[in-house]
Amino acid sequence: MSETQKGAARAEETRAEQVPACGRAAELDALADTLFGGHEALEHADEQEHHHHTHAPASHHEHGHHLLQVEDLSVGFRMYDEDAPFFRARQRFVEVISSLTISVHAGEIVAVVGASGSGKTLLADAVLGLFEPNATVRGRIWFDGELQDAAGLAALRGNGVSLVPQSVNNLDPLMKVGRQVEGFAHPDVPHAERRRRRAELFERYGLSEETAQLYPFELSGGMARRVLLCCALMDDPHVIVADEPTPGLDLDLAVRALDDFRAFADAGGGVMLITHDIELALRVADRVAVFKDGTVVEETAVANFASPDTLAHPFSRALWHALPEHGFRDRNVGEGSGKGGFHA
Amino acid sequence: MLEARGITYAYPGAARALYQGFDLAVAPDERVALCAPSGFGKTTLCRLLAGYERPQAGEVLVDGEPLPRRGACPVQMIWQHPEAAVDPRMRMGATLAEAGEVPGRLLDDLGIQKRWLSRYPHELSGGELQRFCIARALAANPRYLVADEVSTMLDALTQAQIWRFLMDETSRRGIGLVFVSHSPALTDRIATRVVRLGA
Numbered sequence: 210m211s212e213t214q215k216g217a218a219r220a221e222e223t224r225a226e227q228v229p230a231c232g233r234a235a236e237l238d239a240l241a242d243t244l245f246g247g248h249e250a251l252e253h254a255d256e257q258e259h260h261h262h263t264h265a266p267a268s269h270h271e272h273g274h275h276l277l278q279v280e281d282l283s284v285g286f287r288m289y290d291e292d293a294p295f296f297r298a299r300q301r302f303v304e305v306i307s308s309l310t311i312s313v314h315a316g317e318i319v320a321v322v323g324a325s326g327s328g329k330t331l332l333a334d335a336v337l338g339l340f341e342p343n344a345t346v347r348g349r350i351w352f353d354g355e356l357q358d359a360a361g362l363a364a365l366r367g368n369g370v371s372l373v374p375q376s377v378n379n380l381d382p383l384m385k386v387g388r389q390v391e392g393f394a395h396p397d398v399p400h401a402e403r404r405r406r407r408a409e410l411f412e413r414y415g416l417s418e419e420t421a422q423l424y425p426f427e428l429s430g431g432m433a434r435r436v437l438l439c440c441a442l443m444d445d446p447h448v449i450v451a452d453e454p455t456p457g458l459d460l461d462l463a464v465r466a467l468d469d470f471r472a473f474a475d476a477g478g479g480v481m482l483i484t485h486d487i488e489l490a491l492r493v494a495d496r497v498a499v500f501k502d503g504t505v506v507e508e509t510a511v512a513n514f515a516s517p518d519t520l521a522h523p524f525s526r527a528l529w530h531a532l533p534e535h536g537f538r539d540r541n542v543g544e545g546s547g548k549g550g551f552h553a
Numbered sequence: 554m555l556e557a558r559g560i561t562y563a564y565p566g567a568a569r570a571l572y573q574g575f576d577l578a579v580a581p582d583e584r585v586a587l588c589a590p591s592g593f594g595k596t597t598l599c600r601l602l603a604g605y606e607r608p609q610a611g612e613v614l615v616d617g618e619p620l621p622r623r624g625a626c627p628v629q630m631i632w633q634h635p636e637a638a639v640d641p642r643m644r645m646g647a648t649l650a651e652a653g654e655v656p657g658r659l660l661d662d663l664g665i666q667k668r669w670l671s672r673y674p675h676e677l678s679g680g681e682l683q684r685f686c687i688a689r690a691l692a693a694n695p696r697y698l699v700a701d702e703v704s705t706m707l708d709a710l711t712q713a714q715i716w717r718f719l720m721d722e723t724s725r726r727g728i729g730l731v732f733v734s735h736s737p738a739l740t741d742r743i744a745t746r747v748v749r750l751g752a
Contacts, residue, residue: 322708376636429596455705456705528709531712533742537742
């Protein structure tokens with residue numbers, strides 16, 4: 210709180226001292242400080258639980274702030290009323306993500322698990338600054354202690370934040386995959402070095418050297434997935450946002466990919482791992498954020514997923530019960546949520 | 554009986570054939586899991602079984618007859634990447650209509666909401682698209698269903714619901730099921746027989 214008050218105090222000073230010419234800018238700055246100071250402006254001690262999030266033993270606040278902090282994020286779409294007849298349909302606004310708060314510390318993997326269609330991919334897109342033309346995105350995203358706007362997020366894309374996209378359609382269908390992966394290196398890196406790094410990654414993920422000469426349509430689902438992973442690891446990012454990186458990979462490869470994320474996090478990076486595969490996520494993640502209907506209903510340490518009793522939210526418990534090794538139950542058994550169906 | 558008899562298949566220009574004299578038989582009351590490492594050719598085998606590719610030698614037979622060259626194929630395939638299996642310029646209602654009349658009960662059982670029908674594929678999530686693909690495959694009245702990693706884009710809860718639905722539906726209608734999954738726990742639960750391709 211002290212920092213915020215300081216900010217406000219500083220604003221008072223500036224207003225008093227400065228002449229009207231640049232007073233407006235200073236006022237805006239001060240306003241931003243007081244309005245958006247929020248969580249990031251607070252002093253962070255590394256305690257187990259503070260404010261509304263928890264800490265894993267390994268995670269820490271570097272320079273007193275989070276690596277990535279998303280506060281109060283809302284994403285909505287302007288679309289035509291689907292129930293009205295075609296020519297009389299009016300536009301309306303549909304909010305898909307509402308007041309979502311999630312943080313990624315240096316040195317940790319945060320797994321985001323939740324129902325399909327609950328907006329997990331939209332969260333990844335929002336962090337990367339990728340917006341559909343009819344989307345309205347509100348909220349505050351901090352990267353390494355700095356508040357970002359849309360242009361800032363776009364600039365960070367590939368320069369600090371890397372995305373492993375969900376769809377294999379994200380590969381350029383007209384470019385050989387070797388060249389595509391090499392293109393993700395930092396522009397300053399010479400070509401020989403890029404090729405060496407690419408070959409190293411390909412070898413690590415069991416892709417043969419001939420694979421580099423193939424076009425995306427010639428790859429199997431699992432190979433395309435591995436190429437997408439290589440793209441994200443080419444550069445030297447601070448944060449990796451991985452949107453479903455493991456479907457199509459056999460268990461060995463999936464574990465290797467997640468181990469790489471673990472190594473990346475242990476080296477000081479942060480990973481937001483969006484996934485359906487809870488079993489896999491639990492192997493490497495430090496914390497789990499349970500996502501439902503466009504917001505995080507529970508953020509908890511991985512250890513709490515050992516038993517349904519330590520999970521706070523009914524939906525987290527339902528997820529636990531639905532795992533194939535825990536009964537494969539498809540209803541919210543005994544949770545009395547009533548709905549239980551698909552429209553979760 | 555869905556049979557693959559002595560199938561040989563190699564991609565053009567490939568050094569080595571993916572399959573050489575490969576045999577497989579699936580009865581209508583079976584749920585057969587195909588297991589192999591990534592890149593082995595599971596999807597290719599699915600494509601062969603569903604008639605998207607013709608083998609260079611050998612044949613695929615349904616109840617002793619080769620796959621028909623016209624009309625709806627008695628072996629329907631549900632693809633690994635639903636976003637690549639629907640036309641991006643067609644509304645979902647039109648996509649479903651590709652299979653003819655789709656009973657409303659099927660939509661309800663799969664949890665497809667009426668208002669999704671007027672949307673385009675990019676306005677739906679991967680899991681929602683996959684439900685449309687499953688409905689489309691089942692509406693074509695197949696005798697065999699080939700499911701290529703159909704549930705990897707679904708959360709655990711929906712995955713359980715979809716598989717339960719598929720198991721009920723296939724056993725009720727006597728549809729034989731061939732499926733690919735990388736999850737051993739899921740395979741254990743669903744498969745009546747496991748075929749390891751690598752071994």
